[in-house]
Amino acid sequence: MNAISLALANPLLNGAGGSAGDPDRYMFFATRNRMPSGGIVTAASGTNYVCTKIVVNTPQYKMRTFRFHLSGFASTEGGNSPQETVVTGTIGAPGNSVVADAMFIRVAGIFYQCSFAGSTTVTVADQTNGAWTDELTIPDVAPESEIEIWLFYHTAVGEKVWPVYRIQKHRGERVWGAGDLASLVAFKDSPLADSTAALDTGYGTQAQPQYWGADFMVAKGDWDGRSVALAFCDSIGEARQEYSSAADMRGNLGWLRRWLDRDGGPGRIPHCLIGMPGAGSVREYTGSGSSIATRRRDIIREIIAFNGNKWPFTVITNQMGQNDTASTYTQFFTTNYRSLVTRLRAEYAGVRIVAFPPLGRTTVTRNITLTSVGTVATATIASGLNGLATGQTVSISGATPTAYNGSYVIAVVDANTFTYNFAGGTSPASGTITCNDLGLRAEYQVYGANNSWPSDGTDASGKWRLRDDILAQTSACCDAAIDTYAAWVSPSRDGVWPGMLELASTTLTAQAGTDGVTTYNQIVVADASIFRPEQTLHIYSGPDGLARLSTQVVASIAGNVITYQGLSAVVLPAGSVVRPAPCVGELSPVSFIHPQPIMIDRISSGIAQSEKLKFNS
Structure with missing residues (x-):
């Protein structure tokens, strides 16, 4: 079936902003590509020459002509994200440049060298849009192939480099460092050699360094006219909760990438996620100087110029909203959320915007008062126990004397009171x-600020009012909406996350630990298939699974053997219950907001693939 008949047969395959199936149009194509953001990297002696090898995967059609981009800036993550102010100098006073000594792509074992304005090297200056590779045409790349992107670069020792990628070693990615270029080029002959130890730290954690690499990637080929998405997202979509070792075999992290790239319904949707953790609508695609967030917009303008005024995408997906919360809903919806929509409609006239309402936010703490007699503390919760049970572990904090604070197994006395044993203190x-x-029970959670359920027209329910307005397409805030609620929410209570008791769990098949002193880093469970790397595990005494024994993070899984990221000496009897945490932040902060792998899978598989048909204009 040719591209035209395929587009007619499938209503999804209709690209706005240009004719469907245009073989001479650069389109976003790569899984895994990421915008520069995070913590700056400082070059060290002996590793100031660096080679990064990043692996991306291609769409479900052939590709042959490519261009890749290197940026001279990065964006913040957190409070003022996505402002493009992570630089090697200070804003307005550029710091050191970075020299790209060479860049290759490797397909099916063959290297193809990229060039920059006819040269094999380029110097990228700080606080600039950066540089594009020239058009590179190679033999047809088969659908759903891997492309390795090898970038060799250097600075002087002590100089800085903008952050982009955490290396995904399990997918064959590597980072090598040396004191000279020739030593790095030799790795082309041993592409799976181990990464340089000094650069390969913190794997699968937020502390893992991020190294420079191509961010925007576009290609021409046998595009079949299917939708291609430019996605605006924050940490819920761009995976602050997953870092590297949790990536699937196409490099996807987080629920949004996994859902877009899933081969279901009308197929995989090529995409470019332009956001990053902490991004807020009111700051995106606007600002200048110390609040600039327009360089990525301008780089897309460069792609549009390559294309003769055609976009490299057909639809915008907008997952923003989680960080747009304000004390008044008018500011939340109009000033914050809709401001980005207005800018997007002005920048891309006639674009179709499909929105994903944000997930809810809850806290897992309740206020209590404490008294004691001897070494028995009595806690009173005015709002009721909300599911707390005898034998359950809870965490107490904020009390003076501090002896009251810590993790304790409780005994329930009545509807508002429980006791626990402690060292003793004044009362x-x-x-x-x-x-x-x-995080054990859904009924214990408290709605966060602006997250009260149900939506009732008040400022307190702002997050759910935003969902209502997105679903209703109020004030043209979108052209269609894909609801995430049913895929996310607790099965027993509206507006909150599932508690761990509502998620899958497994048990230890053999005791771990011996004497409480000797350390170990592996456990054997009945079914490890419900976990993946970077998942936080909470291990409870069996068979009721209420008293917590240990908390660990998965480093790797082989069969039913789970290896921890760290070490433990806690004795865990066979039959202990192993529960996956639904969310990052159970203890600090005490809010549920960033989904862990168990919930990422639940959300990405819970949204129907047929919803992708809404991308069609």
């Missing part, structure tokens, strides 16, 4: 004292 305790049920 009553003072301070703002909280009790955290550690």
